[in-house]
Amino acid sequence: MAFGWIDLGVVVTYLIAITLFGARFGKSQRTLRDYFLGGRRLPWWAIAFSVVSAETSILTIISTPGIAFQSNLGFLQLVLGYLVARVVVALVLLPRYFAGELYTAYQLIEQRFGRGLKILTAGLFLVTRALAEGVRVFAISIVIEVVFKTGVLPAVVIITALTLFYTYRGGLTAVIWTDVIQLVIYLSGTALAVVLALQALPGGWAEVSAMAAAHGEKLAVFDFTFNWHQPYLFWSGLIGGAFLSTASHGTDQLIVQRLLAARTLRQSQVAVIASGVIVFFQFSLFLIAGAVLFAFYHRSPPATEFTRADQVFPTFVVTQLPVGLAGLVVAAILAAAMANLSAAFNSLASSSVMDFYKPFVRPGADENHYLRVSRLLTLVWGIVLILIAFLAQRMHRSVLELALTIASVPYGSMLGIFLLGVLTRRATGLGTALGAFAGLAALLAVMGLTSIAWTWYAAIGTCVTFIVGLAATSFVGGSETANSK
Numbered sequence: 269m270a271f272g273w274i275d276l277g278v279v280v281t282y283l284i285a286i287t288l289f290g291a292r293f294g295k296s297q298r299t300l301r302d303y304f305l306g307g308r309r310l311p312w313w314a315i316a317f318s319v320v321s322a323e324t325s326i327l328t329i330i331s332t333p334g335i336a337f338q339s340n341l342g343f344l345q346l347v348l349g350y351l352v353a354r355v356v357v358a359l360v361l362l363p364r365y366f367a368g369e370l371y372t373a374y375q376l377i378e379q380r381f382g383r384g385l386k387i388l389t390a391g392l393f394l395v396t397r398a399l400a401e402g403v404r405v406f407a408i409s410i411v412i413e414v415v416f417k418t419g420v421l422p423a424v425v426i427i428t429a430l431t432l433f434y435t436y437r438g439g440l441t442a443v444i445w446t447d448v449i450q451l452v453i454y455l456s457g458t459a460l461a462v463v464l465a466l467q468a469l470p471g472g473w474a475e476v477s478a479m480a481a482a483h484g485e486k487l488a489v490f491d492f493t494f495n496w497h498q499p500y501l502f503w504s505g506l507i508g509g510a511f512l513s514t515a516s517h518g519t520d521q522l523i524v525q526r527l528l529a530a531r532t533l534r535q536s537q538v539a540v541i542a543s544g545v546i547v548f549f550q551f552s553l554f555l556i557a558g559a560v561l562f563a564f565y566h567r568s569p570p571a572t573e574f575t576r577a578d579q580v581f582p583t584f585v586v587t588q589l590p591v592g593l594a595g596l597v598v599a600a601i602l603a604a605a606m607a608n609l610s611a612a613f614n615s616l617a618s619s620s621v622m623d624f625y626k627p628f629v630r631p632g633a634d635e636n637h638y639l640r641v642s643r644l645l646t647l648v649w650g651i652v653l654i655l656i657a658f659l660a661q662r663m664h665r666s667v668l669e670l671a672l673t674i675a676s677v678p679y680g681s682m683l684g685i686f687l688l689g690v691l692t693r694r695a696t697g698l699g700t701a702l703g704a705f706a707g708l709a710a711l712l713a714v715m716g717l718t719s720i721a722w723t724w725y726a727a728i729g730t731c732v733t734f735i736v737g738l739a740a741t742s743f744v745g746g747s748e749t750a751n752s753k
Contacts, residue, residue, distance in 0.1 A: 275586075279637025280594030283430055284605065286449065289579050292440035295430070299635050303439035303642055304618040306370050308413060310441070312535040312542070315526050316711040318611075319543040320550060321447035324523055327407035327578070329454060329601050334577030335500075336558025337565075339650065340480075341489045345552045346723060347724035353545040354544035357527075358537040360454035361518040364690055366533040370592020371622045373686075375525040380689035381697035383627070385429065388704065389685055392678040393521050394616060398649070400674045401612040402656020408605050409657065410514045411582045411598070425654060427602060428609060433651040435610045438642050440529060443610040451546075457600025458553055461585060465560045468588065469567065479563040486559055500723035508512035508723030515679035515726050519686050529532060557581060564588075589730035609653070616649040617642050673722040677715075680729015687730070688737045696741045705738025 297303045335343050364376055374393070378386035405428060434442050469475045480486035496613060499508075517523045530536035561580050570587075574580055585597045606741045621642050630637065664701040681704040688695040688703065707729040714720050714728055 272591055274591050275595030276596065278452075278592060279599045282453075283427070284598035286446055286603070287430045289449070290446045290610070291436075291437040293438030293442040295444070296441060297437070297439045297639070300371065300621070300638055300642065301660070303639060304525065304614070304622070306439070306441040306444060308531055310444055310519065310529050310530055311533070312530055312539040314444055315530055315536070315539040316542040316546060317451050317674050318444040318447035318526050318607075319517070319523055319540065321451040321607040322526065322611035323516065323547070323608075324451075324454075324550065324604050325404040325407065326411065326605035327404050328456065328551075328602055329554065330407060330411065330578045333555035333558035333561060333581040334579075334693055336486070336555040337562045337580045338577050339461075339500070340484070340486045341555045342491055342505070343555060344489050344548075344551060345491070345500060345502050345508040346506030346512075347505075347548050348505045349511075350513040351544045352506065352510040353513030354541050356514050358540050359517040361686065361691060362414065362527060362536050362540070363526060363531060365524065366536065370528060370697070371525075372619050373519055373521050374623050377689060381685075381700055383534060385685060385697055385701055385704075387450055388621060388701065389519070389682055390619050392682055393519075393619055393661065396675055397497050397520070397522060397612060397616060398611045398652055398676045399656060401609065401616075402653050402659070403674065404605070404608055404612075405657035406654050408457050408602070409602055411605075414480075418671070424657065427605065428654055429453075431606045431609045432613060432647060435613045436646050439642075440525065440614055443607075443614050444526065446610060447607045450607040454600040454604045455550060455553065456571070457597040457603075458557055461581070461589065461597050462553070462557045462560055463531070463592070464589060465557075465564050469563060475567075476560050476563040479566055480559060483562075483566075486562060496718075496720045496724065499723040504721055504723045508725075508727055510728055511683065511727035512676060512679060512723070512725075513731070515683035519682040520615075520675075520681070521619045522611055525615050526611075555578070561590065592661070612653065613646050613649055617646040620645045638746060673725070676722055676725035677711060678708070679726040680711055680731075681705075681733045682704045683726065683732025684737060687734055692738065694741055695737055698744050699741030700733075700737045700738075702740040702744065703735070704735040706736040706740075707733030 291299040296307070298308075301307055332343065365373070366377070368375075370376060372390065374386045377389050405424060408424050416530070430619055433445065466472050466476070473479070477487065490502055491500070495501055496501050496504075498504065505599055517527075527536045527540055564584070565580070570583060574583070582598075582601065585601070586594055589597060623636060625645075626633075626638060627640055630641075681688055684707050685700055685704050688700045709734040711725055711729045714725070719726075
């Protein structure tokens with residue numbers, strides 16, 4: 269079945285409805301606390317949903333089934349590490365964030381080590397988040413190309429502009445409540461696609477199981493082999509995933525901003541741990557979708573051979589689902605894209621304003637001025653991400669792995685800095701900075717000279733930063749801040 273006018277109407281209706289829904293929160297945005305923290309009036313369950321929606325993005329929906337389509341369900345071992353990380357963030361990092369009135373993760377580093385390290389960590393966030401989100405914007409183009417068989421620039425710009433509009437107007441409150449709706453939509457849409465794919469197979473799930481067994485246990489989850497070079501094994505998944513997710517959920521403003529919006533520390537801790545349960549269910553669903561589609565396309569090969577695994581799921585949606593339902597599931601996929609983009613726009617703007625503009629450019633301006641600048645920078649970051657997206661089209665690897673690899677490079681040094689600040693009293697700003705640069709250098713050497721899997725990058729960077737940071741403190745000295753004691 270071709271993607272027709274009815275399906276297009278469903279997609280357009282969704283885009284308009286979610287944009288208007290998000291924009292309606294604009295009237296309540298009077299202060300920076302409202303715009304960047306939702307006034308700290310948001311319930312924990314909405315924050316939990318938003319955390320998952322923010323970390324998901326369109327590339328999770330299209331790439332995760334593609335990973336299972338090509339291999340097996342081993343990616344789920346990485347998700348086990350994500351669960352461990354949530355507990356670490358809840359118990360180790362969140363209490364420090366809620367000890368003061370913070371708007372960004374990097375203000376905690378300023379309290380502990382001074383402005384120099386805050387600039388380093390915030391700068392790393394801005395650069396790598398922009399690169400990773402640019403790849404996610406590119407993922408939209410994969411879906412658009414599969415659906416419409418036409419140029420992608422106008423559609424990508426329109427979707428990004430609509431997301432910018434409600435983020436610009438409604439701030440974090442709009443972002444979180446649209447995230448809740450969009451998470452429900454894309455999970456429901458994916459589940460619907462899986463059910464319909466199973467119904468199209470004469471043997472149903474039994475046929476999927478038989479096909480998986482005949483092609484090397486494609487439903488296998490655990491592999492306890494230890495190998496530095498394979499990303500989806502138990503130990504690389506559990507350890508690497510734990511370091512990666514502790515960094516992303518404990519030091520990355522994209523997620524930390526949501527956790528800071530909770531009413532209390534307790535609610536923030538419940539939100540981050542609950543998000544782990546949701547994300548485990550979510551990745552299980554996406555991986556099962558890939559296994560089911562492997563059986564489906566083994567029985568009914570596609571008219572045109574797939575050039576990349578990221579095309580498998582969107583191709584099934586637009587060619588196999590009934591009229592109307594195809595539009596609904598495409599809208600669900602785009603929902604994930606908009607949820608992640610809105611999170612990126614707001615977090616990039618918040619760090620730009622709170623970590624750079626307010627302290628260095630206009631430290632004495634009034635609240636209305638900062639609110640105007642925040643909205644302006646939201647628009648600026650939207651343009652930057654679109655430009656990065658079109659550069660990312662030259663990449664040929666899985667967009668999910670590409671985005672995670674980009675994020676993993678600075679995450680090690682960032683997590684090492686935060687752990688030195690939170691777990692030790694001895695580390696100084698100079699020693700910690702030297703440790704961070706050593707962590708980055710070590711990781712770049714690992715990437716350039718070895719074939720170690722990307723899942724280990726965050727763990728390697730963290731350990732080098734922490735160890736060298738402590739050692740450097742002993743040799744070069746320096747002074748601690750008052751808040752470190």
